[in-house]
Amino acid sequence: MDALKVENLSKHFGGLKAIHNFSMTVAAGSIHALIGPNGAGKTTLVNCLSGLFFADKGSIRFYNQSLESLAFYQRARLGLVRTFQNLELCQHLNILENVLLGFYLSLENSLSASLFFSSKIAQQEPRVKQEALALLAELGIADYAKQLVTEVPYGVLKKMEIARILAASPKMLLLDEPVAGLNHKETDDIMAIIENLAMKGKAVLFIEHDMKCVMRLAQKITVMNFGEKLAEGSPQDIRQNDKVIAAYFGK
Amino acid sequence: MNKNRLGLLQRFNIKRHFLFFAIFLLALPVVFQNNFHFDLATIWLLSATACLGLNVLVGYAGQISLAHGAFWGLGGYTSAILATRYNLPPLLCIVLSTFFVCVLSYVITRPILKLRGHYLALATLAIGIIIYLVLRNESDFTGGPDGMKVVALSVLGRPLKNVFFWYYLATSILLLCMWMANNLLASSFGRALMSINENEFVSFSLGINSETMKAFVFQFSVFLAAFSGSLYAFYAGFISPSDASFLSSLEFLIMAVLGGLGSLYGSVLGAAFVIILPQFLLFFNEYKSLLLGLIIVLVMMFAPGGMVSIIEILFFSLYNKIKSKADTGADAKAKKKHGNKNL
Numbered sequence: 001m002d003a004l005k006v007e008n009l010s011k012h013f014g015g016l017k018a019i020h021n022f023s024m025t026v027a028a029g030s031i032h033a034l035i036g037p038n039g040a041g042k043t044t045l046v047n048c049l050s051g052l053f054f055a056d057k058g059s060i061r062f063y064n065q066s067l068e069s070l071a072f073y074q075r076a077r078l079g080l081v082r083t084f085q086n087l088e089l090c091q092h093l094n095i096l097e098n099v100l101l102g103f104y105l106s107l108e109n110s111l112s113a114s115l116f117f118s119s120k121i122a123q124q125e126p127r128v129k130q131e132a133l134a135l136l137a138e139l140g141i142a143d144y145a146k147q148l149v150t151e152v153p154y155g156v157l158k159k160m161e162i163a164r165i166l167a168a169s170p171k172m173l174l175l176d177e178p179v180a181g182l183n184h185k186e187t188d189d190i191m192a193i194i195e196n197l198a199m200k201g202k203a204v205l206f207i208e209h210d211m212k213c214v215m216r217l218a219q220k221i222t223v224m225n226f227g228e229k230l231a232e233g234s235p236q237d238i239r240q241n242d243k244v245i246a247a248y249f250g251k
Numbered sequence: 252m253n254k255n256r257l258g259l260l261q262r263f264n265i266k267r268h269f270l271f272f273a274i275f276l277l278a279l280p281v282v283f284q285n286n287f288h289f290d291l292a293t294i295w296l297l298s299a300t301a302c303l304g305l306n307v308l309v310g311y312a313g314q315i316s317l318a319h320g321a322f323w324g325l326g327g328y329t330s331a332i333l334a335t336r337y338n339l340p341p342l343l344c345i346v347l348s349t350f351f352v353c354v355l356s357y358v359i360t361r362p363i364l365k366l367r368g369h370y371l372a373l374a375t376l377a378i379g380i381i382i383y384l385v386l387r388n389e390s391d392f393t394g395g396p397d398g399m400k401v402v403a404l405s406v407l408g409r410p411l412k413n414v415f416f417w418y419y420l421a422t423s424i425l426l427l428c429m430w431m432a433n434n435l436l437a438s439s440f441g442r443a444l445m446s447i448n449e450n451e452f453v454s455f456s457l458g459i460n461s462e463t464m465k466a467f468v469f470q471f472s473v474f475l476a477a478f479s480g481s482l483y484a485f486y487a488g489f490i491s492p493s494d495a496s497f498l499s500s501l502e503f504l505i506m507a508v509l510g511g512l513g514s515l516y517g518s519v520l521g522a523a524f525v526i527i528l529p530q531f532l533l534f535f536n537e538y539k540s541l542l543l544g545l546i547i548v549l550v551m552m553f554a555p556g557g558m559v560s561i562i563e564i565l566f567f568s569l570y571n572k573i574k575s576k577a578d579t580g581a582d583a584k585a586k587k588k589h590g591n592k593n594l
Binding site: 073092101105107111113168 | 431434435437438439440441442443445446449450452453454455456457458459460461467471
C-alpha cells in the first residue's frame with residue numbers, strides 16, 4: 001500500500017522551477033531517501049508535502065486522501081508530520097515541554113475544560129508526562145528532560161525533534177536532514193531510531209546528504225536535480241547510475 | 252541561576268504562592284485607613300483583572316492588542332446604558348454587556364488576527380479608536396464627551412455601596428480569574444499557546460491550529476476586560492469616553508509590560524504600579540507624569556522582565572544564600588560525622 005503518492009507536482013517561484021512535474025510514491029512502512037545536489041528542490045518538495053507551501057499543480061495523496069487543499073496543521077492531524085532542516089524550537093520551554101507539545105492532538109484541549117481544570121485535564125497531565133519521559137528514554141535523552149533547549153547539545157535537540165513528532169503518533173514522517181551536523185555516535189543512534197520506526201509500520205521519507213547513512217537506511221532512493229526526478233531505485237541501482245554520478249561529480 | 256532550570260511553564264506556575272497571595276489580598280484592608288484607600292485598591296484589583304487577560308494574550312500568546320482599554324470602556328458603557336436607560340437589573344446588565352462585547356470583538360477581530368506583530372498592533376489600535384469615537388459621538392446614548400452617570404449596583408433592589416463589599420468582590424474576581432488563567436496556561440492548551448508565540452512552525456507541524464487558538468485567547472482576554480469594565484462602571488457610578496480612549500488601552504499595556512509579561516503576578520504588580528504609584532507622586536504636582544515616565548524607563552532599562560523579575564531575582568538570590576548556608580552547614584555536619592567514624 002502506498003503511504004504517499006505524488007503526481008505531477010509543480011512549484012514555481014517566479015521563473016524558478018523549484019519542482020517541475022515531479023511524481024513519486026512512498027510505500028507504507030518503508031524508508032525512502034530523497035537525495036540530490038544543493039538547490040535540487042528537496043526541501044521545497046517536503047514543504048509542499050507538509051503544507052508549508054501549496055503546490056501550483058499536481059496531486060498529493062496520503063493513504064488515499066487528497067491533501068492539496070489542506071493546511072499545514074490539518075495534514076499534521078492526518079498523521080503526516082515533519083522535522084525541519086534548521087531546528088525549529090520553542091526556546092523558552094525545556095526539552096520535556098517541547099516533547100509534551102507533540103501530544104497536543106491526543107489531549108483534551110477545549111478552552112472551558114482547561115479554564116476550570118476539569119477532571120480529564122487533571123488526569124491527562126501526569127499520564128502524558130510519563131509517556132513523554134518514556135519517549136525520551138527510548139531515544140536515550142531522558143537525562144536532559146528538565147533542561148532548556150538552549151543548554152543542550154545539538155545532537156540532543158535533533159533527537160528531541162524526532163521525539164516531538166513521534167509524540168504526535170504519526171503515520172508518516174518527513175525528516176529533513178536528520179543526521180546533518182551530528183557525530184558518528186549520534187548518527188548511528190538516529191539511524192537506529194529511523195529503522196525502528198519503519199519496523200513499527202511508519203513510513204519515512206528523509207532528505208540526507210550523508211551517503212553512508214542513505215545507502216544503509218533507505219530501501220528506495222529518489223534522486224532530484226533541478227526540480228525534476230533524475231533517478232529512482234534501490235541503493236544498488238542509484239550507486240551505479242551514470243546520471244546520478246554526473247549530477248554529483250560532473251562529467 | 253536556579254530559575255533557568257525551569258521551563259516557562261513551571262517558572263510562572265502560580266500554584267505554590269497562590270495561597271499566600273490570596274491571604275495577603277484578603278488581609279490587606281487591615282492597613283486601609285479611609286475610604287480612599289479602599290477606592291484605590293478596588294480600582295487596582297479591577298484593572299489587574301483586565302490586565303491579566305491582556306497579559307495572557309501578549310505575554311504568553313505573543314499577540315499584541317492596543318484595544319483593550321476600548322473593550323473595557325465599551326463593557327462599562329454597555330452596562331451603563333442598559334442599566335440607566337433601559338432600567339435592566341444591574342447583574343443582568345453585566346452579563347449582557349460582557350456577552351455583547353465578546354461577540355462584537357469576535358466579529359471584528361477574527362479577520363485581523365491573521366496579522367502579525369506591528370500590523371496586528373496597528374489594526375487593534377484602529378479598532379480601539381473607532382470604539383472610542385463612537386462612544387464619544389453618539390451622545391444620545393452615551394452622553395457624549397461628558398460621559399454618563401451609572402446607577403449603583405443593586406441586588407434585589409438593594410443598592411450595594413459598601414467599600415468592604417466592593418473590595419472583596421474585586422478580590423474574589425481577581426483570584427478566580429488568576430486561578431482560571433493559571434489552569435489555562437498549565438494545560439495542553441497553554442503549552443500550545445506558548446508554542447505559537449515561540450515558533451509558529453512548530454505549532455503548525457504538530458497539528459495546532461494557531462488561528463483558532465489566537466481567537467480563543469483573544470476572546471478570553473476581551474471577556475476579562477469587558478467584565479471588569481462593566482463592574483468598574485457600576486463601582487465608579489460614572490463613565491466617560493476617556494475610559495475607552497487610546498490612553499486607557501496604553502495604560503493596560505503598560506501594566507502588563509511593566510509588571511512582567513508572561514507572569515500572572517506581574518499583571519497585579521503592574522496594575523498596582525500604574526494605579527497606586529501616581530498617588531504617591533501627587534506631592535510633585537506637575538512633575539508627576541515626568542517622574543512616572545522616568546520610573547517606567549528605568550524599570551524597562553534595568554529589568555526588561557518587568558517588576559516581577561526584580562522580585563524574582565531578589566527572591567532567588569536570597570533563596571540561594573539560605574540554601575548555600577544550609578548546604579555548608581550540612582557539609583560541616585557530614586564532615587564531623589565522617590571524622591567521627593574515622594576515629
